[in-house]
Amino acid sequence: MTVPPLLDIDNLVISYDDHGRRRAVVHGVTFAIKAGEVVAVVGESGSGKTTTAQSIIGLLPENGRIDGGAIRLNGTDISGWPQRRFDGLRGVGISLVPQDPGVSLNPVRTIGSQVGEILKIHAARGTPRRAIHSRVIELLDRVGLNHPEMRAGQYPHELSGGMKQRVLIAIAIALRPQLIIADEPTSALDVTVQKRILDLIDDLRAEYGTAVLLVTHDLGIAAERADRVVIVKDGRIEEQGPAAELLAHPRSDYAIQLLSNVPSLARSTPRQTITPIDGTVGGQDAVVVEGLTHVFAGRHLAGPRSPVIDSLSFRIPTGTTHALVGESGSGKTTTIRAIVGLLKPTGGRVLVDGHDVATLRGEALRRFRRTIQLVYQNPFSSLDPRQSIGRMIEEPLLNFEPVAREERARRAETILERVHLPRTILDRRPRALSGGQRQRVAIARALILDPRILILDEAVSALDVTAQAQILALLDELQRDLDLTYLFVSHDLAVVRQISDTVSVLRHGVLMESGPTETIFTHPTSDYTRDLIDAIPGRRPASPISSNRYPTPQILQEASFS
Amino acid sequence: MTRYLIERIGQAVIVLWAAFTVTFILLHVLPGDAILIKFQNPDLGLGPQQIAEIRASYGVDRPLWLQYGHAIGSFLSGDFGYSIQAGVPVSESIRANLPPTLWLTGLGSLLAAVIAMIIAFAASLSPFAWLRALVRSAPALFVSIPTFWLGIALIQIFSFRLRLLPVIGAEGWRGLILPVTTLAIPISAPLAQILVRAIDDVATRPFVAVARAKGATHAWVLWRHVFRNALPPALTVAGVLFGELLGGALITETVFGLNGIGRLTQDAVNNQDAAVLQAVAVLSAVGFVVVNLGVDLLHPLLDPRLARKERVLS
Numbered sequence: 001m002t003v004p005p006l007l008d009i010d011n012l013v014i015s016y017d018d019h020g021r022r023r024a025v026v027h028g029v030t031f032a033i034k035a036g037e038v039v040a041v042v043g044e045s046g047s048g049k050t051t052t053a054q055s056i057i058g059l060l061p062e063n064g065r066i067d068g069g070a071i072r073l074n075g076t077d078i079s080g081w082p083q084r085r086f087d088g089l090r091g092v093g094i095s096l097v098p099q100d101p102g103v104s105l106n107p108v109r110t111i112g113s114q115v116g117e118i119l120k121i122h123a124a125r126g127t128p129r130r131a132i133h134s135r136v137i138e139l140l141d142r143v144g145l146n147h148p149e150m151r152a153g154q155y156p157h158e159l160s161g162g163m164k165q166r167v168l169i170a171i172a173i174a175l176r177p178q179l180i181i182a183d184e185p186t187s188a189l190d191v192t193v194q195k196r197i198l199d200l201i202d203d204l205r206a207e208y209g210t211a212v213l214l215v216t217h218d219l220g221i222a223a224e225r226a227d228r229v230v231i232v233k234d235g236r237i238e239e240q241g242p243a244a245e246l247l248a249h250p251r252s253d254y255a256i257q258l259l260s261n262v263p264s265l266a267r268s269t270p271r272q273t274i275t276p277i278d279g280t281v282g283g284q285d286a287v288v289v290e291g292l293t294h295v296f297a298g299r300h301l302a303g304p305r306s307p308v309i310d311s312l313s314f315r316i317p318t319g320t321t322h323a324l325v326g327e328s329g330s331g332k333t334t335t336i337r338a339i340v341g342l343l344k345p346t347g348g349r350v351l352v353d354g355h356d357v358a359t360l361r362g363e364a365l366r367r368f369r370r371t372i373q374l375v376y377q378n379p380f381s382s383l384d385p386r387q388s389i390g391r392m393i394e395e396p397l398l399n400f401e402p403v404a405r406e407e408r409a410r411r412a413e414t415i416l417e418r419v420h421l422p423r424t425i426l427d428r429r430p431r432a433l434s435g436g437q438r439q440r441v442a443i444a445r446a447l448i449l450d451p452r453i454l455i456l457d458e459a460v461s462a463l464d465v466t467a468q469a470q471i472l473a474l475l476d477e478l479q480r481d482l483d484l485t486y487l488f489v490s491h492d493l494a495v496v497r498q499i500s501d502t503v504s505v506l507r508h509g510v511l512m513e514s515g516p517t518e519t520i521f522t523h524p525t526s527d528y529t530r531d532l533i534d535a536i537p538g539r540r541p542a543s544p545i546s547s548n549r550y551p552t553p554q555i556l557q558e559a560s561f562s
Numbered sequence: 563m564t565r566y567l568i569e570r571i572g573q574a575v576i577v578l579w580a581a582f583t584v585t586f587i588l589l590h591v592l593p594g595d596a597i598l599i600k601f602q603n604p605d606l607g608l609g610p611q612q613i614a615e616i617r618a619s620y621g622v623d624r625p626l627w628l629q630y631g632h633a634i635g636s637f638l639s640g641d642f643g644y645s646i647q648a649g650v651p652v653s654e655s656i657r658a659n660l661p662p663t664l665w666l667t668g669l670g671s672l673l674a675a676v677i678a679m680i681i682a683f684a685a686s687l688s689p690f691a692w693l694r695a696l697v698r699s700a701p702a703l704f705v706s707i708p709t710f711w712l713g714i715a716l717i718q719i720f721s722f723r724l725r726l727l728p729v730i731g732a733e734g735w736r737g738l739i740l741p742v743t744t745l746a747i748p749i750s751a752p753l754a755q756i757l758v759r760a761i762d763d764v765a766t767r768p769f770v771a772v773a774r775a776k777g778a779t780h781a782w783v784l785w786r787h788v789f790r791n792a793l794p795p796a797l798t799v800a801g802v803l804f805g806e807l808l809g810g811a812l813i814t815e816t817v818f819g820l821n822g823i824g825r826l827t828q829d830a831v832n833n834q835d836a837a838v839l840q841a842v843a844v845l846s847a848v849g850f851v852v853v854n855l856g857v858d859l860l861h862p863l864l865d866p867r868l869a870r871k872e873r874v875l876s
Contacts, residue, residue, distance in 0.1 A: 057775055059775065087777050087779050088777065089777070090775050091775060091777035095776075096771070096775035098768050100768060104768040104771075105772070106769045106791065107769075107791065107865065107866070107867055108866060109786075109787075117773070117786075118776040118777065121776055121777050157867045171772070
């Protein structure tokens with residue numbers, strides 16, 4: 001006698017209406033979730049993982065349609081249910097923890113009313129307001145929000161990202177559903193917050209016995225949190241199995257490739273240092289930051305502000321990579337702006353190639369701008385959608401000495417070759433390119449002026465792991481060929497470890513520690529750095545909670561990711 | 563908050579002064595004058611000498627800058643001068659004509675808001691795709707209907723064909739139905755367009771999916787989550803539409819033969835009665851400034867994020 005699994009997805013096919021033509025995005029996906037189990041669906045963008053999750057809760061976009069297969073919840077096929085019927089299931093049987101807490105709460109309604117809403121929708125008629133309110137407070141308290149009474153009266157913008165995600169989790173668990181769909185629940189959060197949120201989901205799951213469908217692009221998270229992992233690519237399952245077994249012995253080519261691309265899971269191969277780090281003389285430093293301090297002037301009569309950067313000092317030897325690590329609000333962006341001369345710091349100075357950036361004027365400033373270029377985080381919004389790739393790459397040249405049209409085209413082609421893009425994309429628009437290709441265009445655009453220094457502001461954070469690994473390899477190659485100096489700004493320590501020679505760890509504008517990368521990783525001196533390193537997902541196998549509650553295969557004990 | 567209010571009132575004063583000055587200059591630059599129109603009639607048998615005396619009595623023979631100073635002084639003390647044509651103080655004509663116009667414009671904007679909301683909700687709640695598309699095309703049709711034509715068409719249909727309402731001279735609410743509808747329909751169109759677009763935009767935000775995932779129905783989510791977030795852009799447009807409302811009121815009053823500021827303005831234009839026009843222009847500017855100040859003060863109530871600055875300070 002077999003009990004049917006809680007959720008049984010059977011040969012599911014989903015397509016979207018794309019200007020009158022149907023384009024299939026999920027091709028026959030089959031997997032199951034048992035009661036109380038955590039199953040991670042791992043894939044890159046466009047793999048159909050989110051579409052699959054949306055179909056389970058009946059929230060496919062309007063142009064999406066289930067063409068075949070079944071979604072069985074406790075043995076009942078819900079794939080053909082009308083919306084009206086789904087309304088009774090959503091929130092009660094299946095709930096959702098969304099991707100980006102910053103935009104997932106209604107900005108004009110209080111936290112309390114948004115948590116209370118799910119209770120109100122499903123409550124029996126005449127349930128007293130007081131009962132709902134006290135349950136709201138209880139829930140807010142349970143998900144670890146301090147001062148729950150006060151929080152209930154606040155609006156979403158008054159809470160941090162991590163706190164908002166806790167509120168959304170409180171909503172998801174309010175009616176103790178059998179299944180929670182967590183769609184990239186932490187990808188918009190800082191690493192230390194990410195770890196606390198995942199811990200919270202783990203705890204609640206153990207307490208309530210709720211099953212979790214964890215949709216993620218991060219194999220590290222899947223390795224650490226899931227009982228079973230399903231790897232999807234282009235709408236098809238590449239491989240699935242118990243987390244530890246799959247990660248220790250992946251069979252499909254794609255899973256093997258994916259594993260080798262995840263920085264936090266890859267066996268750490270320390271980067272080959274280009275130049276000796278210690279004992280560098282001042283003259284060899286491409287960038288020197290000395291006692292940089294910045295205080296934003298308050299617009300109104302608010303009292304004295306605390307500085308966003310407080311006497312920050314570091315130096316980057318020419319031809320090396322320095323990483324600036326910190327969570328949101330740590331002053332990374334302000335530091336970059338001071339280095340490129342877009343912001344005049346209130347104190348301290350920045351020397352680039354020996355020149356004080358703040359004193360540059362006129363022609364000297366123009367020449368300085370050529371030597372230092374920026375590559376931004378989001379390759380989707382930093383390229384003008386209306387311009388052709390060729391035009392965008394050439395554009396910086398127009399700002400300097402006159403270059404003939406043929407010469408500009410020639411240089412653009414040379415640069416394209418450098419970043420390994422085909423010449424054919426010169427006439428295309430950004431829309432036609434993948435994320436990784438767009439970031440190559442952004443790098444090409446930065447390189448066309450022959451800069452000495454590149455500032456990479458979270459330049460790989462928005463990319464899938466595969467594209468990320470390729471861009472990191474490209475950056476490494478360019479640095480060796482062109483003798484470039486990089487300032488790599490990131491919140492992702494695993495990536496930092498791969499690419500940088502030296503690291504500065506920043507918190508609330510204060511330098512926590514600074515030094516050669518391997519030293520920082522192997523012997524961190526500040527507690528904060530230790531927290532950051534501990535928070536890197538994938539450093540340990542699935543949590544003890546799940547291994548205790550379910551029979552542990554031998555393989556689980558063998559797997560290790562240290 | 564107080565600081566913001568003082569800033570805004572300061573801006574309002576500047577706007578009013580500018581409106582006053584521009585109108586004053588325009589009215590003097592235009593050829594023709596009210597005194598000639600009224601007293602040059604040969605039947606009155608007035609000679610140039612006497613007309614010059616009348617001019618002097620109205621103070622229009624003095625240098626322009628003196629007249630300007632005098633006019634500003636009397637406006638500030640609440641004296642809008644004399645209507646040359648009617649021979650009564652302008653303030654008196656305005657007092658008599660303002661209430662019907664306030665009724666017309668007040669009810670007209672209310673009805674416009676209701677129509678816009680009905681269109682916006684129907685555009686997203688209607689059960690069939692073709693019906694939603696049909697509802698969505700309504701604003702484009704409404705906005706292209708001229709007010710005077712709509713007024714005439716409504717009179718044709720409801721008064722002459724169906725004989726439901728009297729054409730002219732109806733008392734009380736019955737007399738207001740057609741004019742208010744005439745005024746409201748073209749005003750409702752841009753409001754509905756903005757609202758439909760804003761609702762479409764808000765509906766794609768993740769918090770709407772979260773609300774659906776709680777088990778809320780489509781209508782519940784639309785009313786409690788989407789609508790309030792879609793309101794601010796519509797409100798801003800509503801403030802700007804006040805100008806359309808005044809223009810529409812002028813035409814409507816003329817078409818339906820109603821008394822009001824619109825009729826007063828039209829008569830004043832025909833007779834080049836500068837004092838009346840000056841007063842009407844300033845009055846419209848006051849209305850515009852007050853309505854838009856109200857709109858700006860409403861925004862923080864609709865969106866708590868805009869009220870944050872003050873809360874942090876206090």
